[in-house]
Amino acid sequence: MAETKAAVKGNKVALEGNEAVAEAMRQINPDVVAAYPITPSTEIVQTFAQYVADGKVETNFVAVESEHSAMSACLAAAVAGGRVMNATSANGLALMWEILYVVSSLRQPVILTVVNRALSGNINIHCDHSDTMGSRDTGWVQLYAEDVQEAYDNLIQGVCIGETMDVRLPVMSCLDGFILSHSYELLQVQEDEDVQEFVGPYKPDNPMLDIDNPQTYGPLDLYDYYFEHKRSQMEAYPPAKQAIIDQGKRFGEAFGREYGLIEEFMTDDADFIVVAMGSTCGALRDVVEAQRDNGVKAGMLKIRAFRPFPAEEISDALSGASAVAVLDRASSFGAHAGPLYHEITSAQVTYSNIIPTNNYIYGLGGREILPEDLSSVFDDLHEVAEAGQPTEPVSFLGLRE
Amino acid sequence: MAELTEIRFHGRGGQGAKTAGYILAVAAAEEGWNINAFPEYGAERRGAPIRSFVRISDAPIRVRSSVREPDIVVVLDDTLLETQNVTEGMDDSDVLIVNTEKTSDEIREQLANPNVDVFVVNATQVAMDTIGRPIPNTPMLGAMLKAVELVPLQALKNAVDKRLGEKLSKSAIESNYAALDRAYEEATS
Numbered sequence: 129m130a131e132t133k134a135a136v137k138g139n140k141v142a143l144e145g146n147e148a149v150a151e152a153m154r155q156i157n158p159d160v161v162a163a164y165p166i167t168p169s170t171e172i173v174q175t176f177a178q179y180v181a182d183g184k185v186e187t188n189f190v191a192v193e194s195e196h197s198a199m200s201a202c203l204a205a206a207v208a209g210g211r212v213m214n215a216t217s218a219n220g221l222a223l224m225w226e227i228l229y230v231v232s233s234l235r236q237p238v239i240l241t242v243v244n245r246a247l248s249g250n251i252n253i254h255c256d257h258s259d260t261m262g263s264r265d266t267g268w269v270q271l272y273a274e275d276v277q278e279a280y281d282n283l284i285q286g287v288c289i290g291e292t293m294d295v296r297l298p299v300m301s302c303l304d305g306f307i308l309s310h311s312y313e314l315l316q317v318q319e320d321e322d323v324q325e326f327v328g329p330y331k332p333d334n335p336m337l338d339i340d341n342p343q344t345y346g347p348l349d350l351y352d353y354y355f356e357h358k359r360s361q362m363e364a365y366p367p368a369k370q371a372i373i374d375q376g377k378r379f380g381e382a383f384g385r386e387y388g389l390i391e392e393f394m395t396d397d398a399d400f401i402v403v404a405m406g407s408t409c410g411a412l413r414d415v416v417e418a419q420r421d422n423g424v425k426a427g428m429l430k431i432r433a434f435r436p437f438p439a440e441e442i443s444d445a446l447s448g449a450s451a452v453a454v455l456d457r458a459s460s461f462g463a464h465a466g467p468l469y470h471e472i473t474s475a476q477v478t479y480s481n482i483i484p485t486n487n488y489i490y491g492l493g494g495r496e497i498l499p500e501d502l503s504s505v506f507d508d509l510h511e512v513a514e515a516g517q518p519t520e521p522v523s524f525l526g527l528r529e
Numbered sequence: 530m531a532e533l534t535e536i537r538f539h540g541r542g543g544q545g546a547k548t549a550g551y552i553l554a555v556a557a558a559e560e561g562w563n564i565n566a567f568p569e570y571g572a573e574r575r576g577a578p579i580r581s582f583v584r585i586s587d588a589p590i591r592v593r594s595s596v597r598e599p600d601i602v603v604v605l606d607d608t609l610l611e612t613q614n615v616t617e618g619m620d621d622s623d624v625l626i627v628n629t630e631k632t633s634d635e636i637r638e639q640l641a642n643p644n645v646d647v648f649v650v651n652a653t654q655v656a657m658d659t660i661g662r663p664i665p666n667t668p669m670l671g672a673m674l675k676a677v678e679l680v681p682l683q684a685l686k687n688a689v690d691k692r693l694g695e696k697l698s699k700s701a702i703e704s705n706y707a708a709l710d711r712a713y714e715e716a717t718s
Contacts, residue, residue, distance in 0.1 A: 142551075142558040168570075253570070275591075307593050312554045312566035410591035496594045 150175035159210030162190035162201035169243035206236035209335025218245035232267025237290030254494020389438035398427030439475035451512035490525035540605035545666030556688035628652035668712035
């Protein structure tokens, strides 16, 4: 991916992460946006509302009084047959919780940008993944961006992933609060008509406004059929995985930047692999290259799709390593380790590829992760490989203790 | 210019440290460099010390933590020297530009590392005379160019227009150009 990016340097523009997301929304031109702004995603909603006011999009913008109402209005607009988008963060996402489940259960491809931010308390506006990790079981597809370019690209692909006919699931496009949302970066912004052509017109499935074919959504569904309905919802996730792969390829063919479920960076012959999500993967690339310069066979595995979880692909990608570290930007309180660690070690057991794996929790509430913190993880992995088992169940990076 | 140049702005909330970083980044991007610019957000309030960071490089920029070993430091308010170690992480060959009425020798006496290359300019006066408001960020960018030829002065002007053109009137943009020119002229070591 990095090589392709360098090739298009000539016509890149500099935008803040939130501006880039708003720009993608303008180009997608959804039917309805119902939103309630919250730091650090405020500028997305603010900028988009300006586009609506200036007539640059045809979107109906619904100003609501809370995030619960925002997601409720999104759900209603979606079942009515519209292409619907929204953006939020942290406590805003938490207030949407109840409706998040209903949107995925009713199989509505609502697209939600989540600018990741720590959940209270105490009040903190900075980045960690506690908000979207908490909503990992709501049935939404989750993509995590490494940089502003990917945040822009993921939103466009997210529309196509969610709207794939055998998927029809809502999608969260996640980017790290402030680190990306307020970071000015160079990115390739595609032409409006090319984005329009990529996403295509929306084809609603059984919309309620199709009055010739009346539909019922969200009725009482007790022990006679609820279980079957949940079972049929589960059928949507393997196709969602395939849709992420297919749309990532299609995006690569259209715009020169290809994406997958995961990205392996120098993992082929790696003894030590560090797994991470989001913006931390950028600094990790620098650290992996520095380790390689010192003769250490280091690698990085980036998890782009956390839901559906690419368990088998991750297990395969890690199978040649002698030690692995998983970086979690969230705590799963009361569990023995962080949420990403649980999923990855579970994948190793399920696919019989058990590699000694340490867990590191870092960056809560926006605490900086420094290249030297990441280097220290590779240092630890020498000991993990020698011990043949995790040396610390959970460690913390950048923490005062 | 070196492979990677790292710049740190020290200012107070309301002085435009964030905007200065963005304008510089846009100018460098126009010149074909890779850029990354971001401010440090705390409890946002007018007058509070804030920092913002810019990286300019010929290679893609992947690290996103704050600038700890800056090549260039720009101080928008000299009262910050009383409470902040603005030379933290600077080598002797690095460049410090301060908005002040004082001389560079007087400023050096206030620095933890007095061996850095010090430039001074009264950017607040320049801003008052040209823009009519005590916003020192654009003039300080002009002064910075006097110290280090990071980008052409015209690239900075284009970036001011690009970044502020929608918000400001044409005459206000012209005033910012004048501020850039005058601070460039008046900055001294």
